[in-house]
Amino acid sequence: MEKNYQLPDRAAERNRVGSAERRSYTMREDLRFLGHGKTYYIRTYGCQANVRDSETLAGMMERMGFLEVDKAEAADVVIFNTCAVRKAAEEHVLGEIGALKPLKQRHPEKIFALCGCMAQEADMVALIAERYRQIDLLFGTHNLWQFPQLLEKAMNGERTIEVVSEGTGAIVEGMPVQRTRTHKAFVNIMYGCDKFCTYCIVPYTRGKERSRQEEYILNEIREVKALGAREVTLLGQNVNAYGKDLGLQDGFTDLLRKAAETGIERIRFYSSHPRDYSETTIDVMKEYPNIMPALHLPVQSGSNEILKKMNRGYTIERYYELYDRMKEKIPGITFTTDLIVGFPSETTEQFEETLKLVDYCRFDSAFTFVYSPREGTPAARMEDDVSLEEKKKRLAILNERIGTYARENNEATVGTVLKVLCDGPSRKNANVLAGYSEENRLVNFTGTGIQEGDIVDVRITDAKSFSLDGEAVQ
Numbered sequence: 001m002e003k004n005y006q007l008p009d010r011a012a013e014r015n016r017v018g019s020a021e022r023r024s025y026t027m028r029e030d031l032r033f034l035g036h037g038k039t040y041y042i043r044t045y046g047c048q049a050n051v052r053d054s055e056t057l058a059g060m061m062e063r064m065g066f067l068e069v070d071k072a073e074a075a076d077v078v079i080f081n082t083c084a085v086r087k088a089a090e091e092h093v094l095g096e097i098g099a100l101k102p103l104k105q106r107h108p109e110k111i112f113a114l115c116g117c118m119a120q121e122a123d124m125v126a127l128i129a130e131r132y133r134q135i136d137l138l139f140g141t142h143n144l145w146q147f148p149q150l151l152e153k154a155m156n157g158e159r160t161i162e163v164v165s166e167g168t169g170a171i172v173e174g175m176p177v178q179r180t181r182t183h184k185a186f187v188n189i190m191y192g193c194d195k196f197c198t199y200c201i202v203p204y205t206r207g208k209e210r211s212r213q214e215e216y217i218l219n220e221i222r223e224v225k226a227l228g229a230r231e232v233t234l235l236g237q238n239v240n241a242y243g244k245d246l247g248l249q250d251g252f253t254d255l256l257r258k259a260a261e262t263g264i265e266r267i268r269f270y271s272s273h274p275r276d277y278s279e280t281t282i283d284v285m286k287e288y289p290n291i292m293p294a295l296h297l298p299v300q301s302g303s304n305e306i307l308k309k310m311n312r313g314y315t316i317e318r319y320y321e322l323y324d325r326m327k328e329k330i331p332g333i334t335f336t337t338d339l340i341v342g343f344p345s346e347t348t349e350q351f352e353e354t355l356k357l358v359d360y361c362r363f364d365s366a367f368t369f370v371y372s373p374r375e376g377t378p379a380a381r382m383e384d385d386v387s388l389e390e391k392k393k394r395l396a397i398l399n400e401r402i403g404t405y406a407r408e409n410n411e412a413t414v415g416t417v418l419k420v421l422c423d424g425p426s427r428k429n430a431n432v433l434a435g436y437s438e439e440n441r442l443v444n445f446t447g448t449g450i451q452e453g454d455i456v457d458v459r460i461t462d463a464k465s466f467s468l469d470g471e472a473v474q
């Protein structure tokens with residue numbers, strides 16, 4: 001285990017606000033030459049928290065002088081930033097790192113690092129340490145700020161495994177960042193999760209809820225805006241709980257208002273939790289036109305019995321109430337959600353309650369999952385009499401139902417003009433541009449002289465289930 005790493009120079013400034021330890025980041029001067037003439041590649045899995053962490057890793061690599069390349073084979077350092085939320089995601093990563101063995105044998109000087117949520121699971125760490133010797137460096141989500149020192153050790157030939165497991169990682173401000181895009185930016189407002197839904201591994205891999213102090217968040221928004229960002233997404237596993245650990249009463253609503261007052265053109269936030277959603281947040285969304293009328297509000301199930309077993313902390317009636325109030329107060333708002341089918345013991349009737357919920361809410365899209373047991377979580381110990389085949393059948397029925405409403409909602413926009421923030425050429429067809437409307441609808445469109453980062457009026461000409469086609473109004 002690492003003992004003698006260099007603490008940031010300003011470690012004396014370390015303090016504790018709320019429940020979290022806070023640090024200011026400084027990189028040791030000599031590390032700035034570690035990557036001279038060398039290249040790196042980062043492979044990111046999982047949610048936006050990981051995407052943002054990978055931007056920090058890239059920022060550190062660039063500050064150390066490494067240059068980014070677009071494939072693992074061409075890189076001197078390869079980093080796998082992993083996700084543990086479902087078993088399939090983990091198996092995918094294990095498959096990919098397994099396939100690197102011959103490359104490592106041919107090029108022992110290459111460094112392979114693995115971090116992220118898989119690196120916070122004790123059994124997984126033991127498995128990788130023993131069976132995946134091609135991994136030179138493994139570090140957990142709470143060790144992100146120590147990455148340059150850990151990489152230095154690995155480059156000096158020391159196999160390094162560094163995981164802080166107690167789950168209350170420090171909040172480190174001022175870490176380098178290399179953002180994927182200039183015109184839109186992710187801004188963390190908090191880390192971790194205290195909700196302990198019985199199926200979910202995130203509270204174990206990301207630790208307790210810890211909020212960043214408001215001034216740092218607002219400064220980051222002003223900074224990205226000055227550099228050309230037109231949209232920010234405020235990130236947290238449950239943004240509505242922002243500030244609770246700092247003793248704030250209505251922390252998220254106040255933060256959202258202040259974020260809107262920075263004048264950034266578009267604000268989104270992700271993810272929300274029905275349990276902590278306050279009426280004042282709805283009012284602020286209504287008041288500020290730069291808070292986008294699109295809400296991702298995960299529900300997981302339409303059955304009160306299942307919600308209880310999941311420890312979600314709300315009833316389906318509460319969800320309907322929130323949904324109705326949003327639709328009433330914010331005309332045109334779009335709704336997306338997360339749903340799990342085949343939770344242990346879910347009956348056909350309980351699954352049908354989820355379908356009823358979908359019929360009522362007519363979501364614009366949804367992330368749907370077959371329940372995946374995660375070792376160490378309470379649900380993994382529950383009895384489960386639903387076969388995998390039945391679970392998959394339910395998923396297919398659910399997806400079809402969601403697709404139907406998504407298409408109907410999209411069809412209702414044909415002929416209207418939507419304001420689209422252009423992300424550049426579409427990934428599927430380079431002759432077409434792609435971007436997202438204020439309501440977070442994906443729009444593929446044609447037009448001339450339009451650049452990534454432009455906000456353009458697009459007339460919608462056709463609708464698919466999960467995207468729209470259109471032409472820029474020029």
Ligand code: SAM
Nearest residue numbers: 199200237271298338339340369370371372374
């Ligand atoms: N914090 C967010 C919330 O509570 O809504 C979601 C975070 S989680 C990373 C994203 C989604 O993964 C969850 O909303 C849930 O639908 C799904 N998920 C989490 N654990 C799962 C499991 N064990 N099996 C299947 N899906 C799971």
Ligand code: SF4
Nearest residue numbers: 193195196197200202
């Ligand atoms: Fe997981 Fe629940 Fe926390 Fe979301 S709120 S991250 S589903 S424990």
Ligand code: F3S
Nearest residue numbers: 046047083084085117
């Ligand atoms: Fe996966 Fe970790 Fe996010 S488990 S979904 S990367 S918080």
